[in-house]
Amino acid sequence: VPATATPPAQLLLLGTGTVGSAFVARWQQLARQGWRLPRLAALANSRSALACGDDIAEALQTARQWSPVACREEAVAAGFAGLNELLQANNIVVDATASDAVAACHADWLARGVHVVTANKLGNGADLLRAQAIARARRETGACYGDAATVGAGLPLLRTIRALVAGGDRIHAIEGVLSGSLAWLFDRFDGERRFSGCVRTACAAGYTEPDPRLDLSGEDVRRKLLILARAAGLALETHEVQVESLLPSALSVADITEVDAALIALDAPLRQRYRNALRDGARLRFIGHVETGIGAGHRASVGLRALPADHPLCGGRGTDNRVAIHSDRYRTQPLVIQGPGAGAEVTAAALIDDVLRITSA
């Protein structure tokens, strides 16, 4: 019987928004530079899917122009139905969506031997059972799960935490500024200008989600903290993270059309918190913090904190993320990693890092 060679890996890109488009742009740039890349075989979004052919830019253009439908699970399922032939062992799915329905498929794909590379935080950052199913499927089939893009847009956070654990280190605590938009807001907010004005500027610059409440609620940070904590080996449940939202109730219940007008409800309380911090020589930072429970119970929280100006998490500028890792090894002084942790370009680059790690292994 002649040996059959494994067919070369093909790639399926899910999501054609800003991250998916940046992925295609970087893909083409690396191809022009002569990098050997797997074939980008198909694109899909919540409306439909198509095979790419040779002109990937044209395919992307087509996909972005499909008429929008309400992003229902059935539409997603329909979009993916034609892609079943690609969902086979050794191929790679790149998830550049923010869809819960897509994240719900990650474990199934891994169980079929399909590698998954994702910017979607709802795989390892949602329910613990889902994250555990992903870990189990990886172990069983040896398929790879590339999630560097989910926290810090490819900053070497997850890789570093996993490498420490693999080397016998025990992680005691992880704390970090994990939201690029909230980092930018509290870097800019000086207690004089209105916080609502800062939020509007951040929205206009594309630093926040279109609805800034997704950032201000702390839910995005909760997901990232869950991903970091689970990478450190802690089976942390979603509800165990205490999240203090920045949203006053008037703002959180406002209709999307009234959000802009309702932002001023942020101004008075945040001005007061800024002044209190300033009085103590401290700075406001929006922090995710988890203690893994080495020697005690575990605790996890997300919220605004007043930190001493020389605290490691007070460094950085603009949208910089920064994370401090405390462990057996980094007991006196933490390991700190800081850098741009948001934006379509760095996120797309992190996705391609993970794809290349799989295809060059």
Added chain:
Amino acid sequence: VPATATPPAQLLLLGTGTVGSAFVARWQQLARQGWRLPRLAALANSRSALACGDDIAEALQTARQWSPVACREEAVAAGFAGLNELLQANNIVVDATASDAVAACHADWLARGVHVVTANKLGNGADLLRAQAIARARRETGACYGDAATVGAGLPLLRTIRALVAGGDRIHAIEGVLSGSLAWLFDRFDGERRFSGCVRTACAAGYTEPDPRLDLSGEDVRRKLLILARAAGLALETHEVQVESLLPSALSVADITEVDAALIALDAPLRQRYRNALRDGARLRFIGHVETGIGAGHRASVGLRALPADHPLCGGRGTDNRVAIHSDRYRTQPLVIQGPGAGAEVTAAALIDDVLRITSA
């Protein structure tokens, strides 16, 4: 013909000083915690070598008590002669020495398929030809070269630079506080107390080499900068790094017995440089800096610099290393990695990280 199973990897530890001893201590700790580790088969230092047997602590004690001989190459060679049977494919040599003669063997060992894990900077941080021979031998045999301990004592510096390059990023520049002892000295020096006194305190605390001139000359930083630059793909020659030593000539030519008395020659010039920096609102930091030549020629330098107080390399405390990486991807704001980068314990932990990466691959 029946298939022959690969025999399990065995480990040979070279060097029984503070790093080698810390390696053995951590080894035993992980073994007690139930980690599966390869067999630590033999110990060697510049005096002799011995098989470990079951009681590794006793073997270490014996090796440390061998009567010292001048550390000549012949002594090293004699020490290693009995170890030839261990130098075979799939085994692992851990180099916890600072010996040039040992580093000169790295490429040969790799060419025989022996993995090398090293805290010794003289493999990739000495002559370019030697570093290139190491890279070539790795490629040819697939043997691993674990050098995480050589810069930043295992901080995720080399791994991060190599991962960026593997993902298609181009490194523009790397700058860093790369010496734990010099970091400590310029964190402590306030322009009032004598710099010579700070050096004596650092010596007494074990932060410097026994002869502090090895740190103050900048040679240690030159080696680390060479290792980082070469990891970024730059074929940098040793002599291309412009090193500004901190040593006044009176101190650099002093006999080792006169060093302590001659340290006061540092005081006046460093007080002046401190005052000049202070006048400009800057801080003194001892920096290694390389521009890799994307778009221009490459440049590399080591020396004392006056940096703005909010510069990324002004953060950190005590002996913390910190490194800023500028690249295509990290163009506006650099990626910054900071943490304890010196000391026998973190160095030993970095060695074991690399050993476990090899044995679990």
